[in-house]
Amino acid sequence: MKRILSPIFLASLFALGACASSGPHGPSYDFTGDRPAEAQAYRDFMIARIASLTNDPETASRRYAAIIDVMPEQASIAERAVFSALLAGDYPAAAGLSSRALAAGSEASLVRLTLAVDAIVRGKPEKARPYLEESAFQPFNRNIANSMSAWRALDKDGLALATGYLEQGLTGDLRYDSPTLYMLGLLQMSGGAEDQALANFERVWASGARLAIGVEAHAELLAARGDTGHALEIIEAFRAEVGTNAALAELARRIEAGEQIKPRRLTTRQGAALALYVPAAALMYQTNDDLSSVYFVLALALDPDLQVARSLWAQALENGGRRDDAIRVLRQVPVSSPYYANAQGQLASLLNAQGKSDEALRVADEALAGTPDRSLQLQLADLYISLERYAEGEAVLSEIIESDGAKEDWRVIFARGAARERQGNWPEAEADLKHALELRPESATVLNYLGYSWIDRGENLEEGFALIRRAVILEPLSGHIIDSLGWAHYKLGQYEEAVDYLERAVELVPGDPILNDHLGDAYWRAGRKLEATFQWERALTLDPTEKDRERINAKLHSKLGPDAPEAAPTPAPPAGVPETP
Template sequence: MNVFRPLSALSAILLAGSCVSGPSESDLRNALFSNGRPAEAQAYGDFLVARFAAMTNDPETAAEYYAAAIDTAPEKSGIAERAVFSALLAGDYETAVGLARRASQVGSEATLVRLTLGVDAMVRGKEDEATPYLDETKYGPFNEVIARGLSAWRIADSDGADAAEAYLRSGLSGDANLDSATLYMMGLLQMAEKDDASALATFETLWESGARLAVGVHAHAQLLMANGQRDRALEILQVFRDEIGQNAGLDGLSADIMAGRKIKPTRLSTREGAALAVYVPAAALMMQTDDDLSGVYFVLALALDPNLQVARSLWGQSLDNAGRREEAVAVLSRIPDKSEFYATARGQMAWALRREGRNQEAIAVAGEALQHSPDRGLKIQLADLFRSLDRDDEAEHLLSEVIAEDAAAGRQDWRVIYARGTTLEQTDRWPQAESDLKTALALQPENASILNYLGYAYIDRGLNYDAALNMISRAVELEPQSGYIVDSLGWAHYRMGRYELATRFLERAVELSPGVSLLNDHLGDAYWQMGRKTEARFQWQRALKLDPSPEDRARIEAKMTSGPEAMLLKKAESETQSALPVARQN
């Protein structure tokens, strides 16, 4: 009974409060906890709240409560570093700087604390104050690259470009792939000091090594133009587009060159160069992760150069990747309409809204941006939006516009042609779809996705079995770990009546991609044809649990009752035949 007495007493207080005017919530809290509560308890409570906020994607609250725990926590420096990290993750640079100073005062020498203080010194034009914070020997490999780049621009400002270049050279390993970030900084420094011959040689070395960084390629093309090498400049811009994809800055430069506009090499200031020293590794980090960690560095880069809109664009993308889509939209909306990244940002915003299920808002954002700026990339993004919403006719119209514009400019983009081909195939316009898919394949003969899609489309229509089988087999050779492509090979053998061979490939496909309804469905069909009807029904049951489309669900449920040969199944398959190849887009 004694165990329950405190609870009974508290209940009596609360019940009494319902009848008469009692103490306020704050009075009650003080009465219960103010006497003899150690400061460590408050710190621990703040720490737990901060940790929970960090785990639930609320870095702003995390920073607030970590900051509250700094003064009272027994272990101050670790808490301080978490506070700095959370503030940067929340995009609050000024708060992060204040917390970094507090962290330094309590003895923290954590990486992010020192990096933030070093950046802040350079933001304030106090490069000499940045020196102790940017000692690269105290950083791990990733942050060492950033510290070295920042230090190079600091040294160039105080001791001259030759000293900065010597400093960068001292850190080279001799492997262009490992040294790419450092070499890009060197080229940009040389360019800033108008040593264009050396800068061009540096960028050529990077290009030949296979390095493909948009910022560096932009500078490289500018220098080639200044050196009278127009064709070479257009060549590297086109290679970047073919190998890496579209980039608003590079597309704008290419358009200016084609239009005959005068191209002047960009000469970076110390702060602009320092911003790129942070941005370049951060961009590489973002491409390798699916979270918002890189946003910490984009915030630092933008503190150095608020006009580095490409950093804002990638910051928005990192927020979207992490599911922080409201924040992503807010960040992307700050990119001005005069920026070359405006259209890209509006396309990103539209997709963030689409992923939140706000489909009409997404289309409105993209549509308004397209009216403002008939950007090629934005048309492609809007077409993709329409395709994701099954508005294929509108998607096809936009893709056709882009293809016509490309043809007028004397170029072909296999990605756009392939996208239109798949869109036409989905809407049963097979002759036109086949033409586009074959054109895309001619442009990219070793592209597994195109080989797989065209081959599957043939098989699904009972056409060109031998050629289709060869296409899909080659796609499997190119991407043997793709469940979708291996499934295509199995399904090709199934449609050709080779059920035992089909079963082997379809089992492998499900091993590679067990959570895909269509693949489990196909394996069930193969088991049925092999006489393994219990296993077939098990696979169909599994397919039903993996969120198939309503049409696929009806088709699978029909098979559960009567097997693949049922007339009901044939009717359902006829109605949904064009929907099946959607999953072929590996």
């Protein structure tokens, strides 16, 4: 999605233009005078600024690079060029521009991290030292620099000095230290200190922290030492608690096949890549933009085989509205990678989001034909359900459940129950939903869905309300769950209670058209018809589906309000397998 130019930014453009005409306090860019070089530089700057705000980092980087030596603020312009080049995924350009930025006097963290990466990529890790150790970093980049310093020092200075870089960042609180301790274990493992590494891995595992790359190294080390049972145990625990991970699934397959597992020995480049990847992954999950992509690009420059970084890079690009770029990145994941199936699933999802559902299904089907992968099956089921092809989604989910055997996954069972409910097959749907709740009694998602389904059908009303209330207690800030509680009151004709909960739901998720529509219905039934009309009109501005748009318009045009509660629409089912709460 293109970023919108704000009125404030447009005003600043005009302000800059006014300042450029003349004056004693700064440079003058006279478009009509005899200074064409400066005029062109000013135009390039404006183009670069607009490009950076409209998801075109490639143009932004190129235009900024063209004016570094012309504009008065050379360091600042060069820094913008570096950042834009990394956003565009152009590491070679970013490395060259970082050298120019340094020459212009830049002290920016990203410039220095890029120069450190470049030194390691060129096989001269010692030249990375001043960039990593003599720079003023903010905490996020300081942690990255310390981790990169540890991997830089391992070969030349030894394990004791290398671990010191990581240990200085420990706080004593495992809630914050677990990523660093996993990195420390990887460093010790690579340095031959396997006993120390295993002790760190066990300590972090016991704390409840779960980091896929760290768990993979932990399981590898256990299997290499012959403790395959414990290795498989922690892999299965990770799957049950967090979800399927492609690399862990592949490791489990190798262990079960009796393959000899060797403890990993990461190179400087591989370790430094992880030093960038791990915090970038955390940043990506905490933000809704493409900022983390700059770190994934640096990580892949160090280790082009770190395909999990490519997968998350694509996710970051999608977060930033750059779907075409995300598709390009996903197509680079090779068939040989454990993350290939994952990438194909992401690719299918992106194509579907672009309205290319036939191509999306073809991609998923072709990938499954060549790689019978569970995660891809889940993606295919999710795709079918998002297209309201519930029977086909159910069939794929049933295949997964059958192949899982005794390893029952509540997410898959729940998703099949939801698909069955959507087809009107209530007895089997109810059985799945109850089974999922037995497996995961504290899942707000399952509690909400089963509780609402009962109330919607006029069955087990007291128990249904109890389930939804438990879900609200577990996730008190979930607007959709609170909406279910309000809508359940509405279905029973308790309109005043419904209004209270539905108003709260809309406060929490103001941009959801269905929640606004529900509140409008409750207002109407409570006799607040003017407010009802406002909510329906607002719902129409929030991009509802065509089916919902027609239904809302019918209420507005008929002046008769919503149908009786018994015929009111039910909340949409979850799109595929839910994440672990």
